[in-house]
Amino acid sequence: MEAKRLNKFISDTGFCSRREADKLLEQGRVTVNGKIPEPGTKVTANDKVRIDDEILHVREEEIVFLLFNKPAGIATTTDLSVRNNIISALNYPASLQPIGFLDREAEGLLFLSNDTELVRKITKNDSKYEKEYLVTVDRLITGDFLTKVSEGGIPEPGATRKKNFVAKMGTNRFRIVLEPGTNHHVKRIVEALGYKVVHLQRNRINNFTAGKLQVGMWRALTEIEITEIKSVVAGKARSKNYGAGKEDNFYEEDFSSVRPKSKPETGNKESGKPITAAKNAGSKPRSKSPAKTGSGPRVGKSKPTANRNAAPRSNGRRGGSPKR
DSSP states (O other): OOOEEHHHHHHHTTSSOHHHHHHHHHTTOEEETTBOOOTTOEEOTTSOEEETTEEOOOOOOOOOEEEEEEOTTOBOOSOTTSTTBHHHHHOOSSOOEEESOOOTTOEEEEEEESOHHHHHHHHHTGGGSOEEEEEEESSOOOHHHHHHHHTTSSOOTTOOOOOOEEEEOSSSEEEEEEOTTSOOOHHHHHHHTTOOEEEEEEEEETTEEOTTOOTTEEEEOOHHHHHHHHHHHHTSOOOTTOOOOOOOOOOTHHHHTOOTTSOOOOOOOOOOOOOOOOSOOOSOOOOOOOOOTTSSOSEEEOOOOOOTTSOOOOOOOSSOSOOO
């Protein structure tokens, strides 16, 4: 491992973000080889970094970034004790974390990565990405309902809101395009208007669509695609209908590992039967050698899991995504 900034090293262990690491350094809670580090200190895998006497270890994994067409019934959590969790369903040989949120019973596109700092930044700025959903509700929809949905729910007196595009697709189904900076909690908006969501499908995130990616399948993103995702959060690129919003800062090394001039990989045509949610997901992913970016399978499918009555296991991790 090449020498890297101390705050980046701490972030790569999954302990906290770089900004939080900077605060820990200022508080004098971090030591390197038993000593308080000087400003600008860089470390390698040979250095012993501790926070409050707890030694940190960097995972020896290549950075990966996946686009997953999630089936309904899969929980977007890293907690392996949760039934039908996304980590056991994917069974990918890396410490992946879901980016953003998608309810258990919803289906559609979701990003995952083992770049912990990038996961935090994109999740924090999730509403900066334009998203498109197909929504089915429990009863007939009216013009007034669609108007209020486009405005993000019941407006407060005197408040002005940016409207989203909404199109009626049937007696109880509609399509909505959530623009950046608007309320992206579709289910909450619908329920606040007295309706119940029967089915929710995310069909697009910015310029990313499922294409030939069937439900239950995933693919690795190309380096150009990863750069595009980072640029949206950094405010360096905008989609066609992109709106203004508060920008988050990126460090230069966030872009240094990506070569935007490289040609996108077409991947292989490996496919499989669409995978639905299994009865239980308490088993741990199989141990494999780390997959490198741009190598190994470019397309894959999530695996079915074990019996619903099997006892869930604990992964021993601290924290993790909330149960959804």
